[in-house]
Amino acid sequence: MLDIPKRDRRAERRAATRAEILDAAWAQVRANGLAALSLRDLARTVGMQAPSLYSYFDSKHAIYDAMYAQGARQFVEAEPSDQPGDPLEGLKQLVRFYVGFCAADAARYLLLFQRTIPGFEPSAESFAISEGSLERVGQRMAACGITDPDAVDLFTAIGTGLTDQQLSNDPGGDRWIRLIDDAVEMFHDYMTKKAKQPPARRRAR
């Protein structure tokens, strides 16, 4: 206890205020929308002046990037990893998680999965955090015997469409649970049926 180097003390404190800034940023963004992040207001709520933030973050985009990384970390940590016995149920579980995660925090959803902030693109490191989720989807589909290369894309499209629907029409409601089960079952039925069919007819071009 006594021999904690002062240098670490300082680094600790620095990380603490960095986190405090990020928390305040989330609060502001949740209250007024993702785009409404004012450095002046942000600095004021943490008891600073605006330029002082620049010793913690290089720019406003850097703050968004840190928020992105934080959200992505939350995403991968909350993602269900144990697959239930019924593979179809596993797919449903995944989509329920995804839509539920997004609906729980609209601002976070917009930051992570829609690109709605003018010049902002997440950095490679931040983006890498959430990589691998798509592979998990592919694994669960394979467990259901679905191997069509287009299937992941179609499935993703359904998932994001449902999320959109949920967030724009009925945020906070739970009607989407019914829709998810329907959609996943529909998807599963169709893909298994299609897999049994001959070569699969292709559209001429």
Added chain:
Amino acid sequence: MLDIPKRDRRAERRAATRAEILDAAWAQVRANGLAALSLRDLARTVGMQAPSLYSYFDSKHAIYDAMYAQGARQFVEAEPSDQPGDPLEGLKQLVRFYVGFCAADAARYLLLFQRTIPGFEPSAESFAISEGSLERVGQRMAACGITDPDAVDLFTAIGTGLTDQQLSNDPGGDRWIRLIDDAVEMFHDYMTKKAKQPPARRRAR
């Protein structure tokens, strides 16, 4: 020719520069992204100073609103109205149109169907222009014998999800045509099968 009232002449000219401003706004937005609409630049390209725009539009949001209304008008005018013989083909046609329309102009799509501009919401009048499209979807689904109240929402979700996929992964490509046909067939199969089933089991809560 000679007896055109000067007053009409003026109104005509006024409408012309209004249209010119809107055209320049579209060009700017298509070139640099939907959010990158600068009144100064906009004014410069039409040979004005920024404040002069305010005699044509009340604010920047008013410009976005006019663009929205214009895009919505394009949408309803281009929407296929004659239903083909095969009702399933009618559904496919509608989704193909929708995704194609959106993919043809990403900026217009973002303005109309995603809410990506900070404080902007289309006015009631502008929004009303595109109303009624959903009903048309419902009609075509009814022609297929699909009457489930959730079906329209699920269908819409699939459509927007596909559009998203198309625009973010393969803008300009035509892979989505295959995906659309797949998705619509899948949807149709499932809904008709479901309609034949007994009361339909509901999830307990």
Added chain:
DNA sequence: TAGGGATATCTAACATAATTAGGATATTAG
């Protein structure tokens, strides 16, 4: 315990944005 270097924060200023106020100039109407 006094001084020097790093650290944290500040104030002042700049560039750009949308927007408002008020004046100058041309066009129209009586």
Added chain:
DNA sequence: CTAATATCCTAATTATGTTAGATATCCCTA
């Protein structure tokens, strides 16, 4: 020809992100 009006301008206001440079605060060493 004169008065009104429409059209555009310049100048100023407010708010933004950001930079430059100064000032205080802390920590380690002599």
